[in-house]
Amino acid sequence: MSKPKLALYWAASCGGCEISVLEVNEAILDVADFFDIVFWPVGLDFKYHHVEAMADGEVLLCMFNGAIRNEEQQHIAKLLRRKCQVMVAHGACACWGGIPALGNVANREEIFDRAYFTAPSVDNAEKTLPQTSTRVAEGELKLPVFFDTVYALDQVVPVEYYMPGCPPVVDQTVAVVQTVMSGDLPPAGSVVGAGSKTVCEECPREKHDEKKVKRFRRLHLCDDLDPTKCLLEQGVVCAGPATRSGCGGKCVSVNMPCRGCYGPAAGVTDQGTKLIAALAAVIDSTDPDEVQQIVDTIDDPLGYAYRFGMSSSSLRRVRTHG
Numbered sequence: 678m679s680k681p682k683l684a685l686y687w688a689a690s691c692g693g694c695e696i697s698v699l700e701v702n703e704a705i706l707d708v709a710d711f712f713d714i715v716f717w718p719v720g721l722d723f724k725y726h727h728v729e730a731m732a733d734g735e736v737l738l739c740m741f742n743g744a745i746r747n748e749e750q751q752h753i754a755k756l757l758r759r760k761c762q763v764m765v766a767h768g769a770c771a772c773w774g775g776i777p778a779l780g781n782v783a784n785r786e787e788i789f790d791r792a793y794f795t796a797p798s799v800d801n802a803e804k805t806l807p808q809t810s811t812r813v814a815e816g817e818l819k820l821p822v823f824f825d826t827v828y829a830l831d832q833v834v835p836v837e838y839y840m841p842g843c844p845p846v847v848d849q850t851v852a853v854v855q856t857v858m859s860g861d862l863p864p865a866g867s868v869v870g871a872g873s874k875t876v877c878e879e880c881p882r883e884k885h886d887e888k889k890v891k892r893f894r895r896l897h898l899c900d901d902l903d904p905t906k907c908l909l910e911q912g913v914v915c916a917g918p919a920t921r922s923g924c925g926g927k928c929v930s931v932n933m934p935c936r937g938c939y940g941p942a943a944g945v946t947d948q949g950t951k952l953i954a955a956l957a958a959v960i961d962s963t964d965p966d967e968v969q970q971i972v973d974t975i976d977d978p979l980g981y982a983y984r985f986g987m988s989s990s991s992l993r994r995v996r997t998h999g
C-alpha cells in the first residue's frame with residue numbers, strides 16, 4: 678500500500694522553519710516511515726514539474742513556511758494548494774507575514790532603490806536593476822515579479838491550520854505531524870501546536886499589574902534588571918501580554934523579552950493594538966505631555982507591534998506614495 682504524501686516548501690523565508698523540521702532528530706525517521714516526502718526543496722532534489730505531474734489532492738499534508746513576496750511563491754502556493762488535502766501555515770511568516778512583512782512599510786520601488794542604489798555597501802554605478810525577462814544568446818531568462826506587498830499564506834490560498842512560532846518549537850512540530858498521522862484532525866482554521874493563553878501565563882517572572890514605567894529602555898542598555906520581575910514593568914517592551922502561549926516562555930525565561938513570534942493570543946484580532954494597550958497599562962502618568970514623552974522613548978513602535986504580523990494586521994501595510 679502506498680504511503681501518504683508530504684510536501685514541504687519555503688517561500689519568503691529565512692530557512693529557520695526548515696531547519697526546525699530537521700531538529701526533530703530521530704523523529705524524522707518516523708515521519709519518513711509514515712510519509713513519502715514528495716517535495717522539499719531544502720532537503721531533496723524534486724523539481725516543480727514533479728509536483729505539477731501529481732493528481733490534485735494526491736498530497737496529504739503540505740507544510741508551507743514563508744510569506745508570499747513574489748510571483749513564483751504565489752504560483753507554488755497555488756500549485757501546492759491544488760495538490761494537497763491539508764495545508765499548514767508553518768511558522769510566523771506563513772501565518773501572518775512574519776519578519777518579511779515588515780517590508781510593507783515600503784513599496785517595491787523604495788525597496789529596490791535601497792537595495793540596489795543607496796545601501797552603503799552597494800556598488801552599482803550603472804544603476805542595474807533585476808529584470809523579469811532578459812534575452813541572452815541561449816534564450817530568455819526570467820525572474821519572478823517582486824510584489825509591492827508581502828502576503829500571509831491565507832491571503833493567497835485557503836489554509837487549514839496555523840502553526841505559529843519563529844520557528845515553531847520542535848516538540849510542537851512533532852505533535853502537529855503526529856496529529857495529522859493519527860487522522861484525528863482538529864477543526865479547520867485551528868491554531869495548532871500552541872496554547873490558548875498568553876506568554877505571560879507561562880512566564881516565570883512576577884507581574885504585579887502596576888503602573889511603574891517612566892521610560893522604556895532597550896534591553897542591551899539595561900544593567901539593573903531584576904531577573905525575577907516582569908520585564909515590561911521594568912520598562913523593557915515585552916510582547917508577552919499580546920502573544921499566544923505555547924513556546925513555554927522560551928525568551929522570557931532567559932532574560933529576553935518576548936518578541937511575539939507565536940502571534941496574537943486567542944481572541945485577539947490585532948497583536949499590535951493589544952501590545953499598545955499593554956504598554957499603556959504600565960505607563961506611570963496621566964499627564965498627556967508626560968505620557969507622550971514616555972511613549973517617545975519606545976525606539977521602534979511599529980517594529981515591536983507588528984514584528985511578525987504586519988500582513989494579517991488591521992494595518993496590513995503602510996501607505997506609500999510610489
Ligand code: SF4
Nearest residue numbers: 693694768769770843
Ligand atoms: S517564521 Fe521565523 S524561522 Fe520561520 S521562516 Fe519566518 S523568519 Fe524564518
Ligand code: SF4
Nearest residue numbers: 877880907908915917
Ligand atoms: S510582560 Fe513579558 S516579562 Fe512580563 S509577565 Fe508577561 S511575558 Fe513575562
Ligand code: SF4
Nearest residue numbers: 924928935936937938
Ligand atoms: S517568548 Fe515570545 S518571542 Fe520568544 S519564542 Fe515565545 S512567543 Fe516567541
